[in-house]
Amino acid sequence: MSVTTTRTLPAQFIEDLGKDYARQLTATTAIPVDTSKFAPTVAAQDALQTQAATLAGSGVGSFAPFIQAAQQRDIAAGQQAAAAQQRLGDAGQTLGGVATTLSGIAGLTGAPTAAQTQAFTSPFQQQVIDTTLAEFDRQRAINEQNIRDQQASLGALGSGRAGVQLSEFQTQSGRDRAALEAQLRQQGFQQAQAARQQDIQNRFGLGQAQSGLGQQQLGLGQAQAGLGQAQAGIAGQQAGLGQQQLGLGQFEMGRGQFQTGLASQVPGLQRADISTLGQVGAAQQAQRQAVLDAQRQAARTAAYEPLERLGFFGSGVTGLMGGYPGQFQFGSTPAADPLQTALGLGTGLAGIFGALR
Numbered sequence: 001m002s003v004t005t006t007r008t009l010p011a012q013f014i015e016d017l018g019k020d021y022a023r024q025l026t027a028t029t030a031i032p033v034d035t036s037k038f039a040p041t042v043a044a045q046d047a048l049q050t051q052a053a054t055l056a057g058s059g060v061g062s063f064a065p066f067i068q069a070a071q072q073r074d075i076a077a078g079q080q081a082a083a084a085q086q087r088l089g090d091a092g093q094t095l096g097g098v099a100t101t102l103s104g105i106a107g108l109t110g111a112p113t114a115a116q117t118q119a120f121t122s123p124f125q126q127q128v129i130d131t132t133l134a135e136f137d138r139q140r141a142i143n144e145q146n147i148r149d150q151q152a153s154l155g156a157l158g159s160g161r162a163g164v165q166l167s168e169f170q171t172q173s174g175r176d177r178a179a180l181e182a183q184l185r186q187q188g189f190q191q192a193q194a195a196r197q198q199d200i201q202n203r204f205g206l207g208q209a210q211s212g213l214g215q216q217q218l219g220l221g222q223a224q225a226g227l228g229q230a231q232a233g234i235a236g237q238q239a240g241l242g243q244q245q246l247g248l249g250q251f252e253m254g255r256g257q258f259q260t261g262l263a264s265q266v267p268g269l270q271r272a273d274i275s276t277l278g279q280v281g282a283a284q285q286a287q288r289q290a291v292l293d294a295q296r297q298a299a300r301t302a303a304y305e306p307l308e309r310l311g312f313f314g315s316g317v318t319g320l321m322g323g324y325p326g327q328f329q330f331g332s333t334p335a336a337d338p339l340q341t342a343l344g345l346g347t348g349l350a351g352i353f354g355a356l357r
Contacts, residue, residue: 010320017317021310028310038300043288048281052274066263073256080249087242094235120195125188129181136180140173 009015122128147169151157 014317014320017320021314021317024310025314028306033303033307035303037303038296040296041292043285043292046281046285046288048277049285050281052277052281055270055277056274064263066259066266070256070259070263073252073259077249077253077256080245080252084242084244084246084249087238087245091235091238091242094231094238117189117192117196120192120199121188122191125184129184129188132184133177133181136177140177144169144173 010018144166147166148157151159151162151165156162
């Protein structure tokens with residue numbers, strides 16, 4: 001018994017389209033999709049972000065040198081103040097020396113006193129005077145005895161004229177003795193004056209002896225007055241130097257305070273720099289990330305474009321054939337908007353770096 005099979009065929013152009021679709025589907029699906037071309041990538045950190053991170057690391061403890069410098073300035077100020085105090089003390093001592101010198105000038109002006117002359121008198125002067133007068137008395141006694149012997153030999157001893165002769169001899173001998181003592185004392189006084197004048201010349205370098213004691217003392221007084229004025233000038237200079245050192249100490253202290261204030265401002269300035277660099281770097285990184293995302297989306301669209309095109313083609317063929325199952329449906333999940341991604345990332349990073357302020 002024969003069997004007759006009846007098959008209803010589509011139109012020839014539909015059958016040709018189906019065959020063509022089958023060939024294209026086989027060829028297209030045989031090639032694997034290269035997903036590495038649109039794999040997710042992360043933009044590298046921007047150079048400004050790297051600089052901000054480096055600055056943040058180097059800024060830790062960066063105020064320490066300013067603190068140390070301020071401490072050194074404070075120590076220097078203390079030393080300058082101590083030096084100023086020492087200078088003022090030296091000035092006070094010098095002024096005391098001026099008063100002593102002026103007192104010495106007052107003591108050396110005018111005629112020399114007995115105490116001043118006594119200091120230069122020979123300690124053996126009295127012994128010399130006593131010995132000389134003793135010898136004078138011995139010679140006077142011998143001469144007086146010779147007169148008596150002469151009167152006795154003439155037989156006039158005890159007479160009135162003999163008494164007058166002896167009285168006149170004794171009177172003249174007394175005058176000679178007083179003159180001799182005065183001469184010895186005058187010589188001692190002159191020797192004391194000469195020794196005192198020589199001592200003054202040796203101490204103050206006056207060079208040549210002056211003609212009169214008054215002129216010599218006047219020159220000495222003027223020299224000592226000049227010395228007192230010089231000492232007073234030195235005292236004034238020392239006092240001025242002390243004031244200058246005190247002012248320098250105050251200046252050093254002011255610099256130390258300035259450096260301390262600068263040290264307190266450095267962290268804030270560094271935080272501002274870090275924040276600015278971080279924000280700009282984050283924006284640039286976000287822009288590069290948005291470019292990478294757009295390139296990835298473009299690569300993905302290009303990779304799946306043949307499949308999408310073949311899917312649309314297959315859907316049309318299936319609709320013409322009517323009733324053929326197994327229609328191909330192609331779906332693609334759209335990626336996030338690159339611009340929105342960039343803005344979101346930039347805002348987040350800006351907030352992080354802004355918290356460093």
